[in-house]
Amino acid sequence: MEGRIAALQRRMPEQADAVLLAGGTNRCYYTSFSSSAGYLFVTAEQAVLLVDGRYLEAARRSARDCEVERITDLPAQIDALCGECGVRTLGIDTDSWSVAEFQRLQAALSVTLLATPETSRAVRLQRAHKSKEEFACLRRAQKIGDAVFEAVLPQIREGMTDRELQRILNGFFIEYGAQRTSHDFLVVFGPDTAYPHGSPSGRRLSPGDFIMMDMGTPIDGYWGDMTRTVMFGAANERQRSVYETVRRAQQAALAAVRPGVICRDVDAAARAVIADAGYGDCFGHGLGHAVGLDLHEDPRFNQTDDSPVEAGLAITVEPGIYLPGEFGVRIEDTILIHEDGTVENITHSPHELIEL
Template identity: 40%
Template sequence: MKTRLAKLRRLMAQREITYLMVTKPENRLYLSGFTGTAGILLIGPDTADFFTDFRYIEQVKQQSPHFRAVKVDQGSPFEAVAEVLRQYKSDKLFFEDEHLTVKQYHRLKEHLGQINPVPAGDLAEELRMVKDQQEIGIIRRAMEIGDRAFAHILNYIKPGVAERELACELEFFMRRQGASGAAFATIVASGPRSALPHGVAGDRRLQPGDFITMDFGAVYQGYHSDMTRTVVLGEPDEKQQEIYNIVLAAQLAGLAAVRPGVKAREVDEAARQVIERRGYGEYFGHGTGHGVGLAIHENPRLAAKDETVLQAGMVVTVEPGIYLPGWGGVRIEDSVLVTDEGCEVLTSSPKHELLKL
C-alpha cells in the first residue's frame, strides 16, 4: 500500500492536487487495503487520514496501518473531513467527481465553508489500470475459478433445465471454489433470448437446438473474473455454425491486436472489421471489451473512441458478439493480461469449436 500511496502522491503533485478525498469503494480498497463498507480517505502530500465510524475503526487500524484512523462519532463524515482540512490550513479539497452524487456534493460544500471543492476526476483508477504482480496473481485465481465453473456447468445443460437453475449452480459452484460471490448478475440467455447481450438468467427452459450464452465471473479477494461462452444444445444448423465462426474469428482478431503501444480503439477496430465484412456490423452494437479488476468494468474501454494506449500489466476483456433479434446470438469473451510481447489469455475454457451438448 505504501507503494500505491507514493504513486498517487506523485500523480497528485504533477497535477497540483494538494488534498484528495477518496470516496469510491474500489479506490478506497486499492489505496488502503480496507475491506469494509464505510469510510473516506483524505490523502495529502505527507498525510493519510481514514474517516470511519465506530463499526470499522478497529478494522481500519488493522488493515490500513499507513493511515491515521479518525473516528466519526455523529453527523456527516464530510464535517469531520472539513475540520481536519482546516487544521491542515488547506483552502482546497479535490474530490472524485465521478463518484459523488449531486446531493453529496452539496452536503460536502456546506460543511467545507470557505474551503473550495475542486473536481479531480478519478486518479486512483488511472493507477488501477496497470496491475502489479500481487493483483495479477489474485486475478489469475479468479479466472481459474471461472474456468472450473464452466467445465462444471456443462454437465447440467439439458433440455428442460431453466436458465435460472444454471445461473444458481454456476454461482454456488464458484463460492465452493473460494469466491466471495458472483462478479455480476449471471447471464444465461438461451434460444431467442441469446440475442439479448445482457440477458440475465430467467425462467425459460432449454430446448433442443438452442444457443446458450453464459456470461459470468467470480469475485476473489476483491478482484473480478469475466468470461463468456456460447454453446448449442444438440446439433447446430448451418446458420448457427456460420454466426459462431464469424464471432470466433472476430474474437481471435481482437486478441491478436492486444499488445503494448496499441490504442484501445484499435483492438475494437480489429474485431469489428471481421463482423462488418461479413455483413453483420449492425448486430454488434457494444464495445469489444473493458478493463477488469477491483470493478467488473474499469478503464480502458476497448471501444471506438477510447484513445488509451495499452500498457503491460493491464487486464482487459475481448468480447465481440452478433445478436439477431428473434433468432439468437453469440458472444465469446476472454480476459487477457497485456504483456511485454502481446497478451496472455487468462481464461482457458474451450471455444475453438462450437460445443455441442
Template identity: 40%
Template sequence: MEKNRLSILQKWLKEEGYAFAFIQGKANLFYLTGFRCEPHERLVSLVVFPNSEPILVCPNMEKDLVRQTGWTFPLIGYSDTENPWKLLETYLSSFEIEGHAIAIEKGLLSLVRAEQIKKLSPELDLVCCEHTLMELRLIKSKSEISLLREAAKLADFGVEVGVHALSTGRTEMEILAMIEYELKRKGISEMSFGTLVLSGEQSANPHGQPSLKPIQKGEFVLFDLGVVLEGYCSDITRTVGFGSLTDEQKKIYHTVLTAQTETLKQCQAGTILGDLDKKARSIITEAGYGPYFPHRIGHGLGTEVHELPSLNETNQDRLQVGMTFTIEPGIYVPKLGGVRIEDDVLITPDGYECLTTYPKDLVEIG
C-alpha cells in the same frame, strides 16, 4: 494496505496544489487501503493530504476490519447516532488546510455528499481526481496479476459447471444457481456482476435477464460470469449449442470466434486500442452481421469489472505492458439468438496472455 499508492496520490496532490482528496468509491478505497466493504448509506471515506497522514472514516463496526488490512494511520469511527461529517470537520479544524481545491470522484459522488464535502472547506473548489486514480490502477503489479489469474481460473470453473449442468427442461435460473453454488463451495462470496445464463432468443440480448425459461434443443446457451477474489474481478463469456445447431447458427458462432482470434493477435504493447475494436468489427461486418454487434470490443478489468481502458473504436491510447482487459466480440440476432466469446487478457512483454482458458471451439451438447 498500499502505502506506495497513497504516496503517489499525495505527490500528485502536492504538484497540483490541492488541499486534500476525498475518496469514497468502493474500488478506489480498496485500491488505496486494502479495505473493501459495502457501506450502504453509511459514510466510509478516505481523506488524503499532500503533506500529512491520511485518515479513514468508517462506522465503528468496521474498525477491526480496517485494522486487519494493516491500516496504521488515523481512523475516525462513529456510531449510528453520531454524525461522521461533524467528526471529520472537527478533525480537519485541528490543523491548517493548504491548497485551492478538494479532489473528488465526480462520477461516483452524490450531490448530497458533494454538498457535505463543500461544507468542510467552503472556500475551496471541487475538482475531479477519477482519471488520476484510474491511470494509477491501469498498469497491474505482479501481485495484482497473480490474483487476476486465479480469479480467471475460477471463472473458467464456473463455465465448466454451467456446461455440465445443461439438461433438457432445466431452466436458466437452475443452471445459474448451480454455478454460483459450486463457486461458493470454493470460497467465492461475491460475483463480479450478476451471472448470466441465457438461452435461445434470450441470448440475443447482450445483458438479458436469466429466467425460468427451460433450455430447449437447438438453442444457443450463453454463459457470462465472473468472481471477485480478494478484491479483483474476472469476466468470461462462452456460448455453446444445446443439441444440433443450424448452418446459420454455426456461421454466427464461427464469425464471432474468428473475430476474437484475429483481434487477440493484435494484442501487444503499442497497438492503438481503437484498432482492436475496428479489427473485430470489420470481420463481423464483412460476414454480414455488422448491425448485430452493438457494443465495444472490451473493457478494462481489475478492482472493478469495468474500468479503464475502454476498448472502443475512438480510443487512440496504446496498449501497455501490464494492462488487463477483456476481448469480447458478439453477434445478437433477434428471434434467433446470440453468441459472445470473452476472455480476460494481459499484455506481456512478448505479446499477450489469455487469463481465461476455457475452450472456445464450437460444441453441440446432447
C-alpha cells in the same frame, strides 16, 4: 516497492492540494480495507481513512498506509484536517459521488471540493496499471471460472430453466473456491441470447438453443470475467456461421493487442471481421473493458477510447453478434499485458463451438 498512497501523493491531481475519495473500490485499492461507506483523505504528507463505528476497529487493525478516524462530524473533521495541512482545494473522485452528497458536503465545508475529472482520472490511471500481485488474483479468479465452465456442461439438460442453470453455476463457483458469487450471472437460452445483457426469464432449454453464460467471481476483490456461448443439440448453418464469425473476430482482436496499440484500434480489428461477414449492425457494444477491483474499469476497447495499451493492463476481449428474435453469440476472455510486451490470455476454456 512504492505504496499506492505514496504513488498518489507523488502525483497529486492538478489543482488539488489534497484528495477526498468516496468510492468504495478506490478506498479499498489504496488502504486494502473494504467497507461499504467512508472517505479517504490524502494530502502530500498524510492519509486518513474516515469510517463510521461499524468499521472502526476492523479498519484500525487492517487498513494499510493510513491513519484511521471515526466519523463524528464529517465536514468539521475534513475542515480540521485541511486546516492542519494548509489545504484549500480537495480533488474528489467525481465518478463515485452522488450530486446530493457533493452538495451537502460542499455547503458545510469551508474548503472547495473540485468537481473536475482530474482526480478520478488520476485514480483510474493508477488502478489500470496492475502489479504482479493483482495479476495473480485475476488469474486465480479466472481459473475458478474455467473450472466451473467445464463442470457445468455435463449438468445441462433439456427442459431445465435458465434460473436453474444459474443456481447450479452459483453452487459450483462456491464449491471451486469463490469467496462470493454475484448471484446474477447472465444465463440465457435461445432467443434471449439476442439481448447482450439479458437476465434469466424462466425459459426452458430446447434443442437448437444457444446457451450464453457470462460469469465470474472476485478473488481478494479482483474479478474474473468470462463468457461462453454453447449450443444445446446441433447448430444449424446460420448459427454455426455466426459463432465462427464471433470467434474469428475475437482472434483478430487478440492478435492486434500489444503495448502501444490504441484501444479503439483493437475494437476496430474485431468490428471489421463482424462487418465483413455482414453483421456490422449486430455488435452493439464495446469489445472489452479493463477489469480489476471493479468488474468494469477503464480503459475500454471501444470505438472512442484513444488510450494506448500499456503493460499492467488487464482487459476483456468480448465480441458478440446479436440477432433480435433469433439468437446471439458472445465469447469473452480476459487478457493481461506484461512488462515484456507479451499478452497472456488467462481464460483457458475452449473457443470452438461446443454442441452438447
